Amino acid sequence: MTTLEVSKDIELYQGEFSKLGATALDSGNADLGKVRQAAIARFGEIGFPTTRDEEWRFTNVSPIARTSFKLAGGDFNQVSSEMLKTAEIPGMKGPQAVFCNGHFVSELSSLGNLPKGVIVGSLAAAASHPAVRHHLAKHANFENHAFVALNTAFMQDGAFVYVPKGVVVEEPIHLLFVSTSPGETGMSHPRNLIVAESNSQVQILESYSGTEEDVYLTNVVTEVVAGDGAVVDHYKLQREGHKSYHIATIQVYQERSSNFSTQSISFGAAISRNDVNTILDGEGCVGTLNGIYMIGGSQLADNHTRIDHAKPNCESHELYKGILEDKSRGVFNGRIIVRQDAQKTNSKQTNKSLLLSDQALVNTNPQLEIFADDVKCTHGATIGQIDEEHIFYLRSRGISAAVARHLLVYAFANDIIRRIKIEPLRAELEMRVLKAQEIPTDFVFTEGA
Amino acid sequence: MALIDIKNLHASVNGNEILHGIDLKVNAGEVHAIMGPNGSGKSTLAGVISGRDAYEVTEGSITFNGKDLLDMEPEERACEGVFLAFQYPVEIPGVSNTYFLKAALNAVRKHRGEEELDAMDFLRLVREKVKLLGMDESLMNRSVNEGFSGGEKKRNEIFQMAVLDPKLAVLDETDSGLDIDALKIVANGVNALRGADRGIIVVTHYQRLLNYIVPDFVHVLANGRIVKSGGKELALELEEKGYSWIEEPVGAR
Numbered sequence: 001m002t003t004l005e006v007s008k009d010i011e012l013y014q015g016e017f018s019k020l021g022a023t024a025l026d027s028g029n030a031d032l033g034k035v036r037q038a039a040i041a042r043f044g045e046i047g048f049p050t051t052r053d054e055e056w057r058f059t060n061v062s063p064i065a066r067t068s069f070k071l072a073g074g075d076f077n078q079v080s081s082e083m084l085k086t087a088e089i090p091g092m093k094g095p096q097a098v099f100c101n102g103h104f105v106s107e108l109s110s111l112g113n114l115p116k117g118v119i120v121g122s123l124a125a126a127a128s129h130p131a132v133r134h135h136l137a138k139h140a141n142f143e144n145h146a147f148v149a150l151n152t153a154f155m156q157d158g159a160f161v162y163v164p165k166g167v168v169v170e171e172p173i174h175l176l177f178v179s180t181s182p183g184e185t186g187m188s189h190p191r192n193l194i195v196a197e198s199n200s201q202v203q204i205l206e207s208y209s210g211t212e213e214d215v216y217l218t219n220v221v222t223e224v225v226a227g228d229g230a231v232v233d234h235y236k237l238q239r240e241g242h243k244s245y246h247i248a249t250i251q252v253y254q255e256r257s258s259n260f261s262t263q264s265i266s267f268g269a270a271i272s273r274n275d276v277n278t279i280l281d282g283e284g285c286v287g288t289l290n291g292i293y294m295i296g297g298s299q300l301a302d303n304h305t306r307i308d309h310a311k312p313n314c315e316s317h318e319l320y321k322g323i324l325e326d327k328s329r330g331v332f333n334g335r336i337i338v339r340q341d342a343q344k345t346n347s348k349q350t351n352k353s354l355l356l357s358d359q360a361l362v363n364t365n366p367q368l369e370i371f372a373d374d375v376k377c378t379h380g381a382t383i384g385q386i387d388e389e390h391i392f393y394l395r396s397r398g399i400s401a402a403v404a405r406h407l408l409v410y411a412f413a414n415d416i417i418r419r420i421k422i423e424p425l426r427a428e429l430e431m432r433v434l435k436a437q438e439i440p441t442d443f444v445f446t447e448g449a
Numbered sequence: 450m451a452l453i454d455i456k457n458l459h460a461s462v463n464g465n466e467i468l469h470g471i472d473l474k475v476n477a478g479e480v481h482a483i484m485g486p487n488g489s490g491k492s493t494l495a496g497v498i499s500g501r502d503a504y505e506v507t508e509g510s511i512t513f514n515g516k517d518l519l520d521m522e523p524e525e526r527a528c529e530g531v532f533l534a535f536q537y538p539v540e541i542p543g544v545s546n547t548y549f550l551k552a553a554l555n556a557v558r559k560h561r562g563e564e565e566l567d568a569m570d571f572l573r574l575v576r577e578k579v580k581l582l583g584m585d586e587s588l589m590n591r592s593v594n595e596g597f598s599g600g601e602k603k604r605n606e607i608f609q610m611a612v613l614d615p616k617l618a619v620l621d622e623t624d625s626g627l628d629i630d631a632l633k634i635v636a637n638g639v640n641a642l643r644g645a646d647r648g649i650i651v652v653t654h655y656q657r658l659l660n661y662i663v664p665d666f667v668h669v670l671a672n673g674r675i676v677k678s679g680g681k682e683l684a685l686e687l688e689e690k691g692y693s694w695i696e697e698p699v700g701a702r
Binding site: 387389390392393394395396397398399400401403404407408410411412413414415418 | 499500501502522523524526527528532533535538539541542543544549550552553554556557560592609613
């Protein structure tokens with residue numbers, strides 16, 4: 001009986017795939033049509049994961065599998081100015097590319113004066129660009145990941161960011177994704193490609209939000225290539241509606257001496273899953289993977305990370321935190337692979353979860369696979385409640401027990417938020433947490449350099 | 450009226466009685482040192498005064514400024530003017546010293562019926578007190594105690610005391626782990642805060658700190674009782690002879 005249900009899910013997607021036909025991306029890049037065919041075929045073989053699948057053990061996606069989603073179009077008239085306004089980050093003045101259900105909307109975007117050669121905009125429009133031909137669908141592997149397979153099969157558009165050799169983009173780029181398909185259970189599969197050529201530098205925020213009242217699926221894949229010596233400072237902010245499902249894969253490829261950092265910040269969605277994977281494939285790379293999620297109700301947030309140390313003398317830093325209220329559930333799975341060649345690797349992974357209710361639950365699983373013998377790898381995980389000694393310290397200075405608790409929850413979150421280098425984003429998130437904790441917002445944390 | 454009046458105080462941890470009847474009066478303007486060997490109950494006494502809930506008071510009373518101190522929550526005690534300088538100050542990544550202290554000061558001021566300080570007045574006050582302790586002002590923008598050295602943490606405790614302006618300060622082994630330079634800085638800070646309106650209880654294992662914070666009275670605590678009280682000379686005597694001559698008669702009771 002289970003088999004029957006699964007095959008029905010698969011048929012539904014195969015049907016949507018046939019209806020879609022050739023996409024704008026295919027027409028600019030003939031090979032992609034074949035890749036999309038292969039992806040839908042692969043999805044047909046593997047279907048949706050179940051909790052018997054090790055990578056999905058604690059994340060049951062059957063609510064997604066059971067829903068008949070329809071491909072959502074890019075009609076930007078459905079994006080109200082109010083939706084857009086709440087999705088924006090006040091004070092961010094750099095280039096902003098807006099996407100409706102994964103489709104670029106030039107009418108709502110403001111790309112301003114980009115440095116010479118820099119491209120920010122539609123992936124479909126750039127289908128024949130050499131960097132797209134060279135990198136698109138070459139990094140995110142769909143063989144063993146149903147959602148990456150679906151994204152690949154359905155890829156039509158998304159963001160393309162290209163920073164040529166040696167160019168420094170001063171202003172942070174905001175890739176703003178809005179999901180809206182009123183009255184329909186819509187799905188979108190935004191596909192993003194970020195290519196930072198050697199010695200370039202760029203800051204990018206991907207943000208996702210959507211309607212609060214609708215059931216919808218956002219299934220995004222972002223491929224990032226950081227060339228020799230490139231510095232990519234990446235953020236992903238997920239504020240989807242609470243009935244929605246958000247599945248994301250960020251697949252990063254790092255070349256020699258590149259520095260890639262990402263912070264994944266999640267608040268919304270009924271079920272959210274982030275896979276962040278980086279391959280440090282050159283000497284002297286630095287990879288930083290941070291994340292925080294704050295959830296409540298019956299939300300589930302799953303963060304899977306994979307750091308692949310392929311070459312010597314690289315370092316990786318990883319700090320993931322979760323704050324869970326009510327009956328919410330969190331999953332953290334952090335895999336670090338140190339290949340035989342990757343001597344002198346320095347890697348640190350930390351996962352901390354704060355449970356604010358007796359019914360909240362976290363599953364944390366560090367996985368270190370070390371094949372080299374001269375490496376320094378540490379990992380640690382803590383799950384618990386607010387430290388009573390910390391509460392007492394604050395109370396002993398006159399702060400009430402209730403305020404002390406709120407302040408410490410804020411502090412727990414702010415430990416990640418304060419690391420955000422895009423100032424308006426940092427301020428926005430800090431305010432959000434302060435407000436959630438009912439702490440007066442008359443102050444801004446000023447961390448010294 | 451004494452600032453704090455401790456009468457026949459018995460306190461236990463997990464059902465084990467640690468304090469077996471302490472009597473101690475401290476008047477405003479006085480500095481009392483409480484000395485004693487490890488396990489004598491020094492930190493328990495400091496904890497009971499500040500309201501740590503690990504300790505259960507089974508008998509006796511503490512009257513602070515005419516009010517029943519044991520009836521108050523830790524934050525009420527702080528607002529009434531009790532300050533504990535921690536032996537092990539905690540690190541709180543994510544909350545800046547400035548914000549923490551402003552929240553604390555305004556809670557205390559509100560309790561006293563004073564107006565809350567705005568950001569400008571607060572900064573003025575902080576700058577003044579920072580100088581008093583010879584602290585690096587940049588520490589104010591860092592997270593509470595995060596990455597501070599042992600000396601910086603202890604200095605930060607005294608700095609908080611300077612800002613909160615308590616009526617009674619209890620310094621719990623503030624000297625532990627400090628080198629002589631750090632010790633002098635901390636002691637100078639405390640001395641600057643001595644005054645006719647304030648009582649100070651210095652809890653310490655060693656006499657060394659009392660070379661710099663010279664007490665008016667010294668009490669020796671052993672096995673949960675005050676076994677000897679005297680003037681500052683008593684500290685020197687303890688330094689010379691150790692604690693054993695004091696502990697013996699108690700063991701023999």
